Structures are given as structure tokens and as C-alpha cells.
Amino acid sequence: MEKLLEVKDLRVAFPGKWETVRAVDGVSFQVFQGETFGLVGESGCGKSQTMRSLLGLLKSPGQVTGGQILYRNQDIAKMSQKELRKIRGREISLIFQEPMTSLNPVLRIRKQLYEAFEGEDLTKEERERRAIELLKLVGIPSPETRLDEYPHQFSGGMRQRAMIAIALGARPRLLLADEPTTALDVTIQDQIMKLLNQLKQELGMSIILVTHDLGVIAQMCDRVAVMYAGQIVEMTDTVTLFSRPRHPYTYGLMGSLPSEDTAGSALEAIGGSPPNLAHLPEGCPFAPRCKYATDICRRERPEAAQVEPGHWIRCHHPEITQTFQGLIQASDRTAREEDDHA
Amino acid sequence: MIPVLFVVTILVFSIIRFIPGEPARLILGEKATPEAIAALTEKLGLTEPLISQYFLFLRQIFTLDFGNSFTYQMPVAKLLASRFPVTLALTLMSTALSLLISLPLGYFAGVHKDKLGDQAVRTASLVAISMPSFWVGLLLMIVFALKLRWFPAGGWADTLGGQFRCLILPAITQSLMTTALLLRNTRNCVVDITRMDYVDFARSKGIPDSEVRTRHVMRNAMVSTVTLLSMRMAATLGGSVIIETVFSIPGMGKLASDAIFGRDYAVVQFVVLMFAVLVLVINLITDILYSFLDPRVSL
Numbered sequence: 001m002e003k004l005l006e007v008k009d010l011r012v013a014f015p016g017k018w019e020t021v022r023a024v025d026g027v028s029f030q031v032f033q034g035e036t037f038g039l040v041g042e043s044g045c046g047k048s049q050t051m052r053s054l055l056g057l058l059k060s061p062g063q064v065t066g067g068q069i070l071y072r073n074q075d076i077a078k079m080s081q082k083e084l085r086k087i088r089g090r091e092i093s094l095i096f097q098e099p100m101t102s103l104n105p106v107l108r109i110r111k112q113l114y115e116a117f118e119g120e121d122l123t124k125e126e127r128e129r130r131a132i133e134l135l136k137l138v139g140i141p142s143p144e145t146r147l148d149e150y151p152h153q154f155s156g157g158m159r160q161r162a163m164i165a166i167a168l169g170a171r172p173r174l175l176l177a178d179e180p181t182t183a184l185d186v187t188i189q190d191q192i193m194k195l196l197n198q199l200k201q202e203l204g205m206s207i208i209l210v211t212h213d214l215g216v217i218a219q220m221c222d223r224v225a226v227m228y229a230g231q232i233v234e235m236t237d238t239v240t241l242f243s244r245p246r247h248p249y250t251y252g253l254m255g256s257l258p259s260e261d262t263a264g265s266a267l268e269a270i271g272g273s274p275p276n277l278a279h280l281p282e283g284c285p286f287a288p289r290c291k292y293a294t295d296i297c298r299r300e301r302p303e304a305a306q307v308e309p310g311h312w313i314r315c316h317h318p319e320i321t322q323t324f325q326g327l328i329q330a331s332d333r334t335a336r337e338e339d340d341h342a
Numbered sequence: 343m344i345p346v347l348f349v350v351t352i353l354v355f356s357i358i359r360f361i362p363g364e365p366a367r368l369i370l371g372e373k374a375t376p377e378a379i380a381a382l383t384e385k386l387g388l389t390e391p392l393i394s395q396y397f398l399f400l401r402q403i404f405t406l407d408f409g410n411s412f413t414y415q416m417p418v419a420k421l422l423a424s425r426f427p428v429t430l431a432l433t434l435m436s437t438a439l440s441l442l443i444s445l446p447l448g449y450f451a452g453v454h455k456d457k458l459g460d461q462a463v464r465t466a467s468l469v470a471i472s473m474p475s476f477w478v479g480l481l482l483m484i485v486f487a488l489k490l491r492w493f494p495a496g497g498w499a500d501t502l503g504g505q506f507r508c509l510i511l512p513a514i515t516q517s518l519m520t521t522a523l524l525l526r527n528t529r530n531c532v533v534d535i536t537r538m539d540y541v542d543f544a545r546s547k548g549i550p551d552s553e554v555r556t557r558h559v560m561r562n563a564m565v566s567t568v569t570l571l572s573m574r575m576a577a578t579l580g581g582s583v584i585i586e587t588v589f590s591i592p593g594m595g596k597l598a599s600d601a602i603f604g605r606d607y608a609v610v611q612f613v614v615l616m617f618a619v620l621v622l623v624i625n626l627i628t629d630i631l632y633s634f635l636d637p638r639v640s641l
Contacts (some may be wrong), residue, residue: 057542057545094546103564104558112544166547
């Protein structure tokens with residue numbers, strides 16, 4: 001598979017008057033052509049800032065303070081606004097979590113769609129045809145009339161579909177989906193996820209899916225990175241993650257999911273709360289909440305290390321985490337793969 | 343709108359009659375004999391019962407025959423027709439000036455929130471809001487008319503170009519407050535709007551920044567700008583009474599204040615009514631503009 005994106009040791013900081021918030025603190029990952037890469041973590045762990053930096057859309061005063069974002073061997077982190085504009089939409093596009101506020105309330109859907117392929121030299125008829133095709137693609141009924149409506153005339157799910165249509169307007173190779181279903185109700189969530197999966201296959205694009213929902217990861221992703229306090233603490237393929245999690249944080253997240261075995265009993269939560277990104281502890285950022293933490297955890301930051309081929313964790317104690325039981329048995333793996341083929 | 347206008351006619355009619363002072367005595371002067379005053383009062387129709395005076399006023403409105411002014415010795419309609427364009431020109435000039443200054447500067451300040459430029463713009467607008475317009479008018483007169491001799495200190499000219507020159511200082515004076523208020527409003531709108539996801543989403547499409555600015559940021563800022571502007575235009579019309587008096591410009595504001603001091607009932611009634619109609623027209627235009635600016639509003 002061709003490597004599309006390689007993020008190397010990305011650092012994003014929000015300098016303030018009194019303190020600097022290190023929102024992304026040395027994140028590295030790769031995304032290949034045609035795969036769905038998941039980025040999972042709690043709110044405020046730096047997932048969204050990682051996504052925004054991939055398009056040079058960090059909110060002021062946030063800035064990339066280190067590392068590289070190599071998109072097909074060009075470094076996005078070093079691009080000028082003009083160069084970024086060529087990447088935005090055409091190569092990489094973005095959908096946000098809040099469909100209610102992500103469309104301009106005073107412009108017709110038509111105009112907002114047209115903007116997506118404004119750079120291309122199209123006639124009026126071609127533009128209209130393309131816009132209608134896009135709305136059809138995302139499953140919006142009677143697109144001809146919907147084109148001239150305003151966002152407030154669309155329901156939440158329809159707006160999210162419209163946003164996806166706009167994001168796909170210039171046929172990007174990589175779609176960044178920042179919690180695309182968080183604001184939608186469950187049935188619509190499922191529809192949108194299925195739509196994304198189907199579009200990925202039809203158009204052959206890659207998706208980076210940001211979410212805090214492990215269920216969504218299981219449904220959608222080929223590979224996953226778990227983020228905590230601005231760092232990737234565990235990264236592997238989805239099946240491995242769910243069958244053999246190796247980081248205490250990932251394990252904790254899985255323990256907090258409801259399952260058949262734990263039905264009726266209280267769900268287990270990870271004690272404590274995420275650290276303040278402006279005052280990170282000296283050692284492992286997860287140490288204060290970790291059941292297995294020892295002195296070295298509180299003293300030194302763990303480096304990312306490979307525990308098996310393609311499975312990386314940031315933990316001082318891989319020998320302890322070896323015993324973790326995943327949510328699925330290794331034998332489920334074949335079952336899942338069969339599901340995929342079906 | 344019609345019921346509002348009806349109430350306005352009652353208000354206009356009664357307010358002028360509540361002001362103390364006999365019109366006939368003011369017209370004839372201190373030394374007039376009681377007989378002459380009585381005769382003039384009779385002639386002015388002021389001995390009639392109030393209710394029939396009011397119906398006469400209403401009939402004049404509907405027939406568009408506004409009667410004659412006693413102090414100017416000419417038909418009120420003609421008087422209004424000659425004064426109205428001056429006030430209209432002054433209002434339009436000051437409004438245009440406000441928009442030209444406040445929109446770009448407001449955008450600039452909003453985008454550079456809390457930076458030096460923003461602080462400077464905000465301080466300047468605070469100063470502008472705090473200065474009373476008659477005082478600013480006098481200051482401008484001293485600097486630009488008396489010291490630098492760029493513009494006339496007041497009065498009116500016969501040629502169109504001359505009249506334009508006469509309107510510059512008054513327009514600046516009048517626009518100051520509106521500019522400052524619009525500036526602050528635009529700045530705050532830009533700060534709020536640039537935080538919205540749809541602006542980032544627009545940028546993520548790879549469209550040029552100038553389009554993000556006009557189509558997404560300023561387009562959305564227009565909704566509240568129009569609200570504020572219509573309120574300010576109504577206030578500006580009221581303010582023209584002061585400005586036109588300070589610069590002695592023959593507009594409706596000056597006419598209104600002269601007529602009130604001279605107890606020229608016929609003129610006062612119709613000037614004030616005209617102001618009221620103008621404010622209503624501005625509101626109507628605003629409502630229509632709304633439906634274009636914000637599709638969520640329907641008439």
C-alpha cells in the first residue's frame with residue numbers, strides 16, 4: 001500500500017500569557033492509501049488539534065512548534081497559505097463534528113457546494129451536475145430542490161450529509177472526519193458511518209476518523225492510535241487493539257465499555273481526570289491514574305516502543321500489560337474478517 | 343404601519359400645543375396690542391376647539407395641502423420640499439462615511455483581536471462615543487474652517503459643488519458616533535464569527551481568504567450591522583436638529599428648531615410628521631433587507 005501521509009513527531013502549542021498549553025506533544029503516525037485510520041481519546045487529548053494542523057487550520061494562537069507533516073513527501077507544516085490552499089479540499093478535506101454550526105447559515109447549499117470545486121474551470125451546467133451528483137452520492141433525496149435551500153431547512157443528519165458532500169466536492173484523497181457523528185442521534189450515526197465506509201470504497205480515499213467512541217473504531221477502522229494528553233500511547237491494527245490491548249489507558253477504556261459479561265454490574269471508570277496540558281507531570285502523563293504505575297513511571301516519560309510487529313505503546317511496563325485481556329478473543333479475528341468479506 | 347402613523351399624528355399635534363407660549367404673541371412681538379394678538383390667534387384658527395383643529399390637520403395630510411407658514415410666508419409643502427434634500431444628503435453622506443470607515447477598521451480590529459491595532463481602534467471608538475456632537479462640530483470648525491480654511495465654517499452655497507463642501511464638516515461630525523458604534527459592533531461580530539466552524543470549514547475548501555472574508559465573515563456580520571445602522575439612522579435624523587443648527591445648514595433639522603422657537607404650528611406639525619415617516623420608512627427598508635440578509639427571517 002502506498003503511504004499517503006506521514007506525521008513525524010508533531011508538536012502543537014498554544015502559547016498563553018502565563019503558560020503554554022502543549023496540545024500535541026510528539027505525535028507520529030502514518031496513513032496509507034485506502035485505509036481508515038482511527039484516532040481515539042478523551043476530549044481535550046489533542047485529537048482535533050492534530051487534525052486541524054494537517055490542514056494548517058489551527059485556531060489562533062495555536063501553532064505547530066515541531067515535527068513534520070509529510071503529505072506525499074511535501075511538508076504541510078512548512079507550507080505558505082497559498083500552498084496550503086492547493087492542498088485544502090483538493091487533496092485533504094475536513095468534516096467537523098457539529099453539523100449545526102459548520103455550514104454558513106446565510107448561504108444556500110448550492111453556493112457552499114460550488115465553493116468546493118471553485119478552483120476547477122467548469123461551466124454552469126457542469127457545476128450544477130456535479131453538485132447534484134454529490135448530493136445524490138451522500139443520499140440526499142431530491143437534490144435538485146435541496147440545492148437552493150438553506151442549512152436551517154435541513155435536519156441534523158442531512159446537514160452532516162451535505163457537509164460530507166461538500167468535503168468530497170474536489171475529490172480529495174484523504175478525508176479528515178473529526179467526530180462526524182457525535183452530535184447526531186444513534187440511528188443517524190450508523191447511517192453516516194455506513195455512508196463513509198461506502199464512499200471510501202467507491203472513491204478509494206483514505207479516512208482519518210477522530211472519535212471518542214471505541215464502538216465506532218471497531219466498526220470503521222483498519223488501524224487505530226489511542227491518544228492521551230497530547231501523545232499517542234498505543235497504536236496498532238484494530239483487531240490487535242481489541243484482542244490484545246497493551247497500554248493501561250486503552251485497557252481502562254475497554255473496561256469502561258458495557259458488554260454481555262458485565263451486564264447488570266456497574267461500569268468501571270478510569271479514576272481521576274486527564275492532566276492539565278499546561279502542567280504535564282514529569283513522568284508518564286497517565287501515571288497518576290494508572291493502577292500499575294511505579295517509581296520510574298512518575299520520574300521518566302516512556303518512549304514509544306514496539307511490543308510486536310506494528311504494535312507500539314508508550315509504557316514502561318510492557319511485561320505487566322502482557323496479561324491484559326482484550327474484548328475479543330484472537331479466534332474472533334477470523335470471524336470478523338469473514339464479516340468484512342460478506 | 344398605518345396605525346403607527348395615526349398615533350404619530352396625535353402625538354405631533356398635541357406635543358406642540360403643550361409647549362407654553364402664545365404663537366400670535368411670538369409672531370407679532372412684545373409690543374403687540376391685545377387686540378392684534380386676538381385677531382391673529384383667530385386668523386390662525388387657534389380659537390377653534392382642539393378636536394376640530396386636529397381634524398383640519400388630518401384633512402391637510404390627506405389632501406397634501408399643508409397650509410402656509412406664518413413665519414416664512416410660504417406654503418409648508420414647498421418649504422419642506424426645499425429642506426428635505428439637504429437633510430437627506432447630509433444623512434446619506436454621514437452614513438456612507440460611517441460604513442466606509444467602520445467596516446474595514448472593524449474587520450481589521452476583529453481579526454487582530456487584543457493586538458495593538460485592535461486596542462488602538464477600540465480606544466479611538468470609545469473616545470468618539472464619548473464626545474458630544476455639538477462640541478466636535480465646533481472643534482472641526484475651528485481647525486478645518488478657521489485655522490486651515492479648507493472648508494466653510496457653516497452656511498450654504500448656491501452651486502452643487504459648494505453645497506457638497508458645506509456638508510463635509512457636518513457629515514463628519516454626524517458620522518462620528520455611528521462610526522464608533524458600528525466599528526465596535528463589527529469588531530465584535532468578526533471576533534465571534536471567525537470562531538465559528540463554518541468559517542474554518544470554508545477555509546478547508548481551499549477558497550481564497552478574500553472570499554472567506556466577504557462571503558462568510560462579513561456577510562454574516564451584516565445582519566447585526568443593518569440592525570444597528572437603522573437605529574443609528576433614526577438617531578441621526580434627530581441629531582440633524584443640532585448639527586444643522588451648529589453649522590447653520592438649511593435642512594429639516596434647522597427648520598424644525600426655528601419653527602419650534604417661532605411657534606410656527608403649521609411647520610412644526612409637518613416637519614415632525616415627516617421625521618416620523620422617515621423613521622418608519624427606514625424601519626421598513628431594514629425589515630426588507632433582513633429577509634435578504636438572513637434567510638431564517640421571513641417577512
